[in-house]
Amino acid sequence: MSSIAKIFGLLVLLVFLFVSIIFAIVFLYLKISLPSISKLKNYNPPQSSILLDNKGKIVGFLGQERRIFVPLQKIPPHVINAFIAAEDANFFEHKGIDFLSLLRALYRNLVAGKIVQGGSTITQQITRAFLLSPERTLTRKLKEMILAWQIEKYLTKEEILTIYLNHIYLGEGAYGVEAAALTYFNKHVWELTLPEAALIAGLTPAPSKYSPLKNPDLALARRNYVLKRMAEVGYITWETAQYYSSQPINLQPQNVNIPLETAYFIDLVKNQLSKILPLDLIEKGGFKIKTTLDLEWNKKAYQNALTTLQTLFKNRNELPEIAVVCLNNKDGGIRVLIGGKNYIQSAFNRAILAKRQIGSAFKPFIWSKALEDKILEPNAVIPDEPIVLPGANNGEDWAPQNYDGKFMGPIDLKKALALSRNVVSVRIALLLGIERIKNLVQALEFNFPADLNYSIALGTYEVTPLEIARAYTIFPTLGYMTYPYAIEAIYDMDGKQIYKSEVFSKPVISPWTAYIMTEFMQEVVRSGTGTCAKALGVPVAGKTGTTQDYKDAWFIGYTPFYTCSVWVGYDKEKTLGKGETGGKIACPIWLSVMKGTSHTFQSFSAPTLTSENQFQ
Secondary structure, three states: OOHHHHHHHHHHHHHHHHHHHHHHHHHHHHHHHOOOOHHHOOOOOOEOEEEEOOOOOEEEEEOOOEEOOOOHHHOOHHHHHHHHHHHOOOOOOOOOOOHHHHHHHHHHHHHHOOOOOOOOOHHHHHHHHHOOOOOOOHHHHHHHHHHHHHHHHHOOHHHHHHHHHHHOEOOOOEEOHHHHHHHHHOOOHHHOOHHHHHHHHOOOOOOOOOOOOOOHHHHHHHHHHHHHHHHHHOOOOHHHHHHHHOOOOOOOOOOOOOOOOOHHHHHHHHHHHOOOOOHHHHHHEOOEEEEOOOHHHHHHHHHHHHHHHHHHOOOOOOOOEEEEEEEEOOOOEEEEEEOOOOOOOOOOOHHHHOOEEOHHHHHHHHHHHHHHOOOOOOOOEEEEOOOOEEOOOOOOEEOOOOOOOOOOEEEEHHHHHHOOOHHHHHHHHHHHOHHHHHHHHHHHOOOOOOOOOHHHHHOOOEEOHHHHHHHHOOOOOOOEEEOOEOEEEEEOOOOOEEEEOOOOEEEOOOHHHHHHHHHHHHHHHHHOOOHHHHHHOOOOEEEEEEOHHHOEEEEEEEOOOEEEEEEEEOOOOOOOOOOOOHHHHHHHHHHHHHOOOOOOOOOOOOOOOOOOOOOO
C-alpha cells in the first residue's frame, strides 16, 4: 500500500473518531440534560370529574382537562388499530424510533418543499406531550429520539398505548379516547363502531382542522384515510373500508364546554361539593357525581321558559330575568334550576341568591297558620271591607287596598285566596297576631327581620325562589317541609361510593291543614288568579304573587310529584309594566316549564288522620 493511501486511511479514521467523539459528547450531554421518564411508569393523569343527572346522563365535567382514564383492556381492538394504522403502523416492531418512516417523511418533505409529514412514532409523541417543549429544533428532535428509545426499554408496548390513548388531545376540550367518544358520539369508547373509531383516530394530527363539528368535509376525508390505512396494514378488508367510507358521519355531540341549560345548576353543585371535598381534588380526581337534576326536563324547561318569555315581552327592548326551581316533593331533590335567561351574560344565580318580595304568594302561609291554630275554620267568612291601621311611620295610617280597588263584602276563605284579596289577608293576620306569625316564619326558616309588621300578609318581605319552593312543599307532602339538595352521591374512580346525601324533612303543619290548603289552592287554578295552569291537564294547586308597581311576578305551583317556583323581574327592580301580574307573566312560564316533563295523572291524597300523624 502506498504512503498516500495510508495517509488517506489514517485521515478517514481520525475524522471518524472525531465525529464519533463529538457524537458521543453530544449524546451524553443530551442524555444528562433529559428529563426523567420515571413518572411514566406509574401513569396517573389528572381526570375530570363527571356530573351525572338522576338518570345517569352526563350533565357536565369539572376540571381543566376533560379526561376520563380507561385501562387498555376496555378499549376495543378496532379503536387501538385505528390509531396505530393512522399514526404508527410499525408500532409493535420498532424500538421507539421508526427509521424507515423518518426517511420516508424526510423524502416527502424535501419533495414538497415544506413539512408535510412528521414521521414520529407514538412513543415519540408521548415524549413531546409529557417531557419536552413543542418547539421544532434539531436539539429537541434528538432529545425526543433518545427519550423514545429509553421509554421503549422502560415500558411495555401495552403501557405505552395506555398512556397515549388516555393522554392525547382530540379536540373540543377532550383528552383521551373516552372523553372524545363521549364528546362526539355520547357513548363510551367500548361502544364505538369502526367508522366512529376511525374518525376519532383521524383527529390526532390537527384536532381543530379535522373537527367534525367545525369542518365536516375534512373530517370525513380524514376518517376515510384512516379506514384506507387500516386496510393497507391488514386490520380490515378493502371491502369493509370501502363500505364504511361511503357512510355519512353520525354525530351526537355533547355541549360539555358551556352548557347554558345547566350552567347555573353546575355552579350550585360546585358550591356544595366544596363543602364535601377540596375543589382541586374534585377537578383532578376523576369522581362520578350523581346529582338530582333531570337533564332532559331542565333542557326543555330552559328552552320553553325562554320562548315563553320572549313571546310575552316581544315588543320590549329588554327582556326581564327569570328564575325557576322545581323540587321533587318526595325528597327535595332539585330537578330543574334556572338562575337567569343567559349564563354567559350574567352568571348571577337568581334561583338561589336573588331575594325579592314575594307578594301574594305568601298568603297561603297566613291562611294555613289560621287553620292550624284553630283561629278560623275552613268555611269561615271574612269581611272584604275597608280597614285602617297605624302606619309604619308615626302619625300615618295604613289602609290596605285590593288589586282591583274594590271590596266584595263577606267572602269565604277559599274564594278570598283564589281571588287574592289583600284586605282579607291583613284581617287574618290581625286575628293571628304578630307572635304567631313570627312562629310561622321561624318554622318555615325564612330569614326575615325580627321586627315584623302586618304588611307581611301582603308578602312585603324578601325570599329567594329556592326558599319559597322549599316552603311550599309543606302542602303536597301533607305538612312536611322537604329540604332541597343537589348531590345524591359521589363515587371515586374505582366506583366506590364515598358520599351519600341524607334526605331531610320536618313537620310544619298537620296533614289536615295541608290538605285543606291544597283544596284552596286548587281553586286558585280552577277559578282564581292562576287559571293558566289548568292547561297542564293534571291536578295543580298554586298561588300567584305580584309586588308593588309590578316589579316582581311569581307563580308557585305544585302537583302531587313536583313543586315549582317561577319568578320574573328585572335585576334593578324596575316595573314589568302595568298589569303584568304573576298570573299573566309567571304562570305561563311555569306552565311551559312543567310541560317539559311527563306527568303521571294522580290526584292529591287526602290524609288518613291517626294519632301518629296528627300534631300541634
